[in-house]
Amino acid sequence: MxxxxxxxxxxxxxxxxxxxxxxxLTHKKGERQTGxxxxxxxxxxxxxxxxxxxxxxxxxxxxxxxxxxxxxxxxxxxxxxxxxxxxxxxxxxxxxxxxxxxxxxxxxxxxxxxxxxxxxxxxxxxxxxxxxxxxxxxxxxxxxxxxxxxxxxxxxxxxxxxxxxxxxxxxxxxxxxxxxxxxxxxxxxxxxxxxxxxxxxxxxxxxxxxxxxxxxxxxxxxxxxxxxxxxxxxxxxxxxxxxxxxxxxxxxxxxxxxxxxxxxxxxxxxxxxxxxxxxxxxxxxxxxxxxxxxxxxxxxxxxxxxxxxxxxxxxxxxxxxxxxxxxxxxxxxxxxxxxxxxxxxxxxxxxxxxxxxxxxxxxxxxxxxxxxxxxxxxxxxFAYEAVNVFNRDDLATGGYRMVLYEVNEEGVPIRLVPLMDLNGGRLDYLRNDYIYYGRVLRWLRAPESEKFVDGDYENLGDKTKQVLNTMITLDAAVTGPTPGRTYRMEIGRRSLQDGDYFLVWGDWETLVEKEYHLQPAVAKKISKDAPFTFVLGPGHWGAAERAARSLEILKERQPSPAGHSG
Known part of the structure; x- marks a missing residue:
C-alpha cells in the first residue's frame, strides 16, 4: 500500500x-464555550x-x-x-x-x-x-x-x-x-x-x-x-x-x-x-x-x-x-x-x-x-530515536547463538561463560548495557556476510572477533586471568519455519567451533585491570539453571579434543 x-x-x-x-461531544447544553x-x-x-x-x-x-x-x-x-x-x-x-x-x-x-x-x-x-x-x-x-x-x-x-x-x-x-x-x-x-x-x-x-x-x-x-x-x-x-x-x-x-x-x-x-x-x-x-x-x-x-x-x-x-x-x-x-x-x-x-x-x-x-x-x-x-522494535529483523536475531565455555586439559567442558545458553537465551553478562547493546546485539543484527568472511565459517568476521575478544577478556578478568586457560566457542544457526498456526523455530545447526588459549602476555595485561572489574547483579531470570542445563548437555556430547586454535 x-x-x-x-x-x-x-x-x-x-x-x-x-x-x-x-x-x-462533552459540551453541556447551556454552557458558553470559553477558554x-x-x-x-x-x-x-x-x-x-x-x-x-x-x-x-x-x-x-x-x-x-x-x-x-x-x-x-x-x-x-x-x-x-x-x-x-x-x-x-x-x-x-x-x-x-x-x-x-x-x-x-x-x-x-x-x-x-x-x-x-x-x-x-x-x-x-x-x-x-x-x-x-x-x-x-x-x-x-x-x-x-x-x-x-x-x-x-x-x-x-x-x-x-x-x-x-x-x-x-x-x-x-x-x-x-x-x-x-x-x-x-x-x-x-x-x-x-x-x-x-x-x-x-x-x-x-x-x-x-x-x-x-x-x-x-x-x-x-x-x-x-x-x-x-x-x-x-x-x-x-x-x-x-x-x-x-x-x-x-x-x-x-x-x-x-x-x-x-x-x-x-x-x-x-x-x-x-x-x-x-x-x-x-x-x-x-x-x-x-x-x-x-x-x-x-x-x-x-x-x-x-x-x-x-x-x-x-x-x-x-x-x-x-x-x-x-x-x-x-x-x-x-x-x-x-x-x-x-x-x-x-x-x-x-x-x-x-x-x-x-x-x-x-x-x-x-x-x-x-x-x-x-x-x-x-x-x-x-529530545533524545528521540525511531521506535522500530520487535520487528522481523529484531526477532530474527533469535536465529543465531554464540556459546562460550571453558574446557579442561582433556577438552571436557567445566564451566559455561554467562553469555548465551544452548538455545540462545541470554545469561548474566548480557544484563550489562555495554556488552548487550554495544557488542552482542550489533553482532546478532549484522548480516551473515559480516559475521563470517566470504561465507567461510572458519574465517570469522571482525564483528564476531570483537564479541569473542570482549567476552574472553571480561570473563578472564572476572574469574582470574590464569595463563593457559582454554575457552571453546560454538556458533549455531536456525531458521523460522511455517507451523500449524504460526511460525516456529527449526533445529539448531552448528556452523563453527574454535578453541582459544589465554596466552601469558594477554593474561598479564588483563590482570592489571582485574581488581577493578566486577559484574553487578541482578542478571537474567533463571540464568543459573539454564547455564547448568546447557553445561550438562555439552558434557554429554563428549567433545573430541581441540580442533582449532585461535
Missing amino acids: DLSFLNPSLFLLIAFALYLLLAA SHFSNYLFGPFLLPVHEKQIIRNVNFFRFVMGLLVAHRFLVVFGVAVVSSPEGIRLLMASGAFLGVLISIGFMTPIAIVLFTSLFLISPPLFGTLGDQAAIIVFWLLILLGGGKHYSVDSLLSRWSPLKRPIESLYFFAVRLTPENFSRVRFFGIMVFWGVNFSAVAFHFFDEFWLQGDVLQVAMATGFWNDHYQFANAVKDGYPLLFHTLCRAGLYIQAIFETFLLLFMYLGWPGRMFVFLQGLGFFLMSLLFFNLGYLPLHELVMWGILFGYLPAMFPFLDRGAKKAGEERIANFGPHPINGLITLAFTIGFIFNLLNFARICGHPWNGYWPWNQPVWRAVHRT
Missing part, C-alpha cells in the same frame, strides 16, 4: 481535531483530587528510585571497563553514577538532571537505548513537578537562610503543585508517551510479523528475547491453539493501547483504568519475561509519577474522590495556563512532532530536512 502521499503534520492536525471533537471550559475538556480527565503533599511524596519517592537506577546502570558498565579503554570509560561511567546519586539524594537536582541529560541522553557517549527516551520523559516530569525540592538534601540546605534563595532559584521551572497544574503536567506526560507509542505502532503496520499477528508467538518462544522461553515452548507444544490465541489477543490489545492511549483517557474511569492496567502489565511483561534492561524500569517510574494515586484515580476505591473531582473540574476557573506549563506543552509538541516525523522511516521521512543542522540539534535535544 503506497502511503507516500501522507505527511506527518497530518497526524498533528488529526490530534488537534480530536481534541476539538472531544470538547464538542476555561476548553481547559475542562482538555485537562479534566487528567485531574486527580489529591493534596499537594501526596504529589510531593509520590514525585520525590520516584525521584529517589530513578536516581538509584541511573547510578546502578553506570556502575554496571564501570565494572566491565576492562573490555575497552578502562581509564576513559571508568571516568565517564563514574560521572554518570555520581549524577545518579545526586538525583537520588536530591542535591542540586535540576542541575544534576540537566547535566545527566546533556552528557548521556542527548548524545550517548557509548550506546543509545530505547530506555533513554523513557528516561528523558521522567526527567521532564521531575523538573516540572519540582522533584528534589522536598525530601532531599536541597530541602535541608534551604532551611539555612543564606542558601534559601539560591536553592529555590534552582527550581524555577517547577510549577505550583495545585491539582489543576498537576492535571496539565499529567496531560503533557501522557501525551508525549502516546506520541512514542503511536510512532511505534505505525512502524509495526509496515512489518510482516505484526501484520500476520505472529510477533508474540515468535518472541515468547525465542530464547534470546524471553528468559522463560522453556515455559513458553512447553505451552506452545502442549496447547498450540491456546498459545496462538492468547498471543494474538495480547498483540491486538497492545496495538489498540499504543494507538489510542490518549483517547482512552477521555472515556471515563473505565478508559483510564485500561490505560493504567495495560501500561502496567506491558511494563511488567517487558521486565519479567523479555527483560529489556532499564527500559521497563524507567517506564514503571514514569507510570508511578503519573498514576501512583490509586484511590483518587478510580472513584469506586474512594467514595469521596468522584465528588471532589467534580468540584475541582467545576472550579477549574478562567485563570490563564501557567507559563511554565505552556513551556511543557511546547516541549511536548516538539517531542511528538519528532515522533510523527520519524514514522515508518520511508516514505514520510522524505518530507523532513533530516540533514539540516537545526533539525539534527532539535532531534538530539
Whole structure:
C-alpha cells in the first residue's frame, strides 16, 4: 500500500481535531464555550483530587528510585571497563553514577538532571537505548513537578537562610503543585508517551510479523528475547491453539493501547483504568519475561509519577474522590495556563512532532530536512530515536547463538561463560548495557556476510572477533586471568519455519567451533585491570539453571579434543 502521499503534520492536525471533537461531544447544553471550559475538556480527565503533599511524596519517592537506577546502570558498565579503554570509560561511567546519586539524594537536582541529560541522553557517549527516551520523559516530569525540592538534601540546605534563595532559584521551572497544574503536567506526560507509542505502532503496520499477528508467538518462544522461553515452548507444544490465541489477543490489545492511549483517557474511569492496567502489565511483561534492561524500569517510574494515586484515580476505591473531582473540574476557573506549563506543552509538541516525523522511516521521512543542522540539534535535544522494535529483523536475531565455555586439559567442558545458553537465551553478562547493546546485539543484527568472511565459517568476521575478544577478556578478568586457560566457542544457526498456526523455530545447526588459549602476555595485561572489574547483579531470570542445563548437555556430547586454535 503506497502511503507516500501522507505527511506527518497530518497526524498533528488529526490530534488537534480530536481534541476539538472531544470538547464538542462533552459540551453541556447551556454552557458558553470559553477558554476555561476548553481547559475542562482538555485537562479534566487528567485531574486527580489529591493534596499537594501526596504529589510531593509520590514525585520525590520516584525521584529517589530513578536516581538509584541511573547510578546502578553506570556502575554496571564501570565494572566491565576492562573490555575497552578502562581509564576513559571508568571516568565517564563514574560521572554518570555520581549524577545518579545526586538525583537520588536530591542535591542540586535540576542541575544534576540537566547535566545527566546533556552528557548521556542527548548524545550517548557509548550506546543509545530505547530506555533513554523513557528516561528523558521522567526527567521532564521531575523538573516540572519540582522533584528534589522536598525530601532531599536541597530541602535541608534551604532551611539555612543564606542558601534559601539560591536553592529555590534552582527550581524555577517547577510549577505550583495545585491539582489543576498537576492535571496539565499529567496531560503533557501522557501525551508525549502516546506520541512514542503511536510512532511505534505505525512502524509495526509496515512489518510482516505484526501484520500476520505472529510477533508474540515468535518472541515468547525465542530464547534470546524471553528468559522463560522453556515455559513458553512447553505451552506452545502442549496447547498450540491456546498459545496462538492468547498471543494474538495480547498483540491486538497492545496495538489498540499504543494507538489510542490518549483517547482512552477521555472515556471515563473505565478508559483510564485500561490505560493504567495495560501500561502496567506491558511494563511488567517487558521486565519479567523479555527483560529489556532499564527500559521497563524507567517506564514503571514514569507510570508511578503519573498514576501512583490509586484511590483518587478510580472513584469506586474512594467514595469521596468522584465528588471532589467534580468540584475541582467545576472550579477549574478562567485563570490563564501557567507559563511554565505552556513551556511543557511546547516541549511536548516538539517531542511528538519528532515522533510523527520519524514514522515508518520511508516514505514520510522524505518530507523532513533530516540533514539540516537545526533539525539534527532539535532531534538530539529530545533524545528521540525511531521506535522500530520487535520487528522481523529484531526477532530474527533469535536465529543465531554464540556459546562460550571453558574446557579442561582433556577438552571436557567445566564451566559455561554467562553469555548465551544452548538455545540462545541470554545469561548474566548480557544484563550489562555495554556488552548487550554495544557488542552482542550489533553482532546478532549484522548480516551473515559480516559475521563470517566470504561465507567461510572458519574465517570469522571482525564483528564476531570483537564479541569473542570482549567476552574472553571480561570473563578472564572476572574469574582470574590464569595463563593457559582454554575457552571453546560454538556458533549455531536456525531458521523460522511455517507451523500449524504460526511460525516456529527449526533445529539448531552448528556452523563453527574454535578453541582459544589465554596466552601469558594477554593474561598479564588483563590482570592489571582485574581488581577493578566486577559484574553487578541482578542478571537474567533463571540464568543459573539454564547455564547448568546447557553445561550438562555439552558434557554429554563428549567433545573430541581441540580442533582449532585461535
